[in-house]
Amino acid sequence: MAGARGLDRVERPRLYEQVVERLLDHVIEQRLRPGDRLPPERDLAERLGVSRATVAQALVALEVLGVIDVQHGNGAVLRYRPSSAAVLRGLREHTxxxxxxxxxxxxxxxxxxxxxxxxxxxxxxxxxxxxxxxxxxxxxxxxxxxxxxxxxxxxxxxxxxxxxxxxxxxxxxxxxxxxxxxxxxxxxxxxxxxxxxxxxxxxxxxxxxxxxxxxxxxxxxxxxxxxxxxxx
Missing domain, CATH: 1.20.120.530 (GntR ligand-binding domain-like)
Incomplete structure (x- = not known):
């Protein structure tokens, strides 16, 4: 039936995907550049009101896509500034x-x-x-x-x-x-x-x-x- 897909179930973004969006907003608002560090996991969890596990999952997703580089003892370092739409699309494709x-x-x-x-x-x-x-x-x-x-x-x-x-x-x-x-x-x-x-x-x-x-x-x-x- 034509147009039936318009009534497909709407998928709610998973919590870690919402955190990814907020992190990308932070990168833009703070005008971070490649080489700059993101705040520590603990700080991000407190500021966003989510668990550290959710923040960690969001950071892993960004690392998989090459947006950040997670270095032991040095935290998450920005590699490049992508658009939120491109990252979210990449996350879905990765999953x-x-x-x-x-x-x-x-x-x-x-x-x-x-x-x-x-x-x-x-x-x-x-x-x-x-x-x-x-x-x-x-x-x-x-x-x-x-x-x-x-x-x-x-x-x-x-x-x-x-x-x-x-x-x-x-x-x-x-x-x-x-x-x-x-x-x-x-x-x-x-x-x-x-x-x-x-x-x-x-x-x-x-x-x-x-x-x-x-x-x-x-x-x-x-x-x-x-x-x-x-x-x-």
């Missing part, structure tokens, strides 16, 4: 594609882990261990382990010795980064992700392809549990 990214990772990275267990060399194992150490040190200092996480998955991909699968991972690397930021920004997630990585590494070291694939699948299920996909 819509997250399940597809998880599907792609489940299909590709489980096979990569399986092959890594079969084909890894001593040099590959050393790279995997180095990545775990980088992530461990960052988390111990209060960081999220983002760089170490990236190094770990790159090392496992290299250990699979499959040029085609490596190219596929390169192709989706920006999308995977979105899930990485979302996941490692969840409370307690960096430590759980690191332990999950260690389980994958043990299976690869033991040359157990089935265990490696299973551990990678469990890891992806873990990291795909993010706040933006949960009902409010």
């Amino acid at each position: 819509d594609r997250l399940p597809d990214i998880v599907d792609a990772r489940s299909a590709v990275e489980t096979k990569i882990a399986e092959l890594a267990a079969l084909r890894r060399t001593p040099e590959d194992l050393a790279a995997v261990e180095d990545a775990l150490e980088v992530m461990d040190r960052d988390i111990a200092r209060g960081g999220r382990g983002l760089h170490g996480d990236e190094l770990f998955h790159a090392a496992v991909t290299a250990a699979a010795h499959s040029a085609v699968l490596a190219r596929l991972m390169t192709f989706i690397s920006d999308l995977v980064r979105e899930t990485r930021i979302e996941s490692l920004s969840q409370e307690g997630r960096p430590e759980r992700s690191l332990e999950s990585h260690r389980t994958i590494a043990r299976a690869i070291r033991a040359q157990d392809p089935a265990a490696a694939a299973r551990a990678m699948l469990e890891h992806i299920r873990l990291v795909s549990d993010v706040a933006v996909l949960r009902p409010e």
Whole structure:
């Protein structure tokens, strides 16, 4: 029936999306420029009358879209000043594609882990261990382990010795980064992700392809549990 879509249910913006809008208003009102810092989470929560968890989710959303850079010990730093409409559109697109990214990772990275267990060399194992150490040190200092996480998955991909699968991972690397930021920004997630990585590494070291694939699948299920996909 023509025009029926005009009576579709109206979706109410989620609270963190409203906070994103307020933060962008603050950037404009205060004439912040790239390199300027946003107020600390605690201050933002008090001024906006919301929980710190909601503020944190809004900041993660802005980080995923590249609007801010969250630095341990330095807070949220503005990278560029986008329009509110562009950011909100980007948030909806990001949320819509997250399940597809998880599907792609489940299909590709489980096979990569399986092959890594079969084909890894001593040099590959050393790279995997180095990545775990980088992530461990960052988390111990209060960081999220983002760089170490990236190094770990790159090392496992290299250990699979499959040029085609490596190219596929390169192709989706920006999308995977979105899930990485979302996941490692969840409370307690960096430590759980690191332990999950260690389980994958043990299976690869033991040359157990089935265990490696299973551990990678469990890891992806873990990291795909993010706040933006949960009902409010």
